[in-house]
Amino acid sequence: MDRHHRLLHLTLKHAAENPHDTKMAAIVAIGSKPISKGYNQVKSHPKQKCLFNPRRLLHAELAAIIGCNLDALVGATIYVARRYMNGMPALAKPCPMCHEILLAVGIKRVYYTIGGTPENIEFGTYRVGYSKGGGDAYRDQTTVRND
Ligand SMILES: [Zn+2]
Numbered sequence: 387m388d389r390h391h392r393l394l395h396l397t398l399k400h401a402a403e404n405p406h407d408t409k410m411a412a413i414v415a416i417g418s419k420p421i422s423k424g425y426n427q428v429k430s431h432p433k434q435k436c437l438f439n440p441r442r443l444l445h446a447e448l449a450a451i452i453g454c455n456l457d458a459l460v461g462a463t464i465y466v467a468r469r470y471m472n473g474m475p476a477l478a479k480p481c482p483m484c485h486e487i488l489l490a491v492g493i494k495r496v497y498y499t500i501g502g503t504p505e506n507i508e509f510g511t512y513r514v515g516y517s518k519g520g521g522d523a524y525r526d527q528t529t530v531r532n533d
Pocket residue numbers: 445446447480481482483484485
């Protein structure tokens with residue numbers, strides 16, 4: 387199992403601990419080392435407003451980022467996982483708002499669950515930023531893997 391699988395697996399496990407109905411979690415990692423984790427929750431945080439989210443729903447990605455020294459996030463990777471009540475992985479691609487936040491704090495790559503099983507997670511990944519042709523990597527460069 388490569389580190390991306392291992393970290394997605396860990397994120398999926400963390401999602402199971404989420405008391406919220408939508409079981410979504412995120413882990414920020416530098417290389418293979420997780421530095422922060424969070425899950426979606428209906429709660430505001432003082433830092434939330436300056437991170438472009440005035441709404442009360444704190445998304446998992448933002449919850450994970452809030453726990454970090456923002457300077458430490460440049461070049462980091464974020465893993466985002468969601469699970470159904472039956473434990474199966476579900477689509478967890480960051481929403482456009484979270485994407486903007488990831489871009490703003492300098493996180494360079496995203497891995498997120500798409501489906502599969504906990505043992506064989508199907509996931510997508512993309513580089514945060516803009517592609518050379520001027521297109522948006524969020525839309526253009528997502529690749530799906532389940533190897
Ligand atoms: Zn979001």
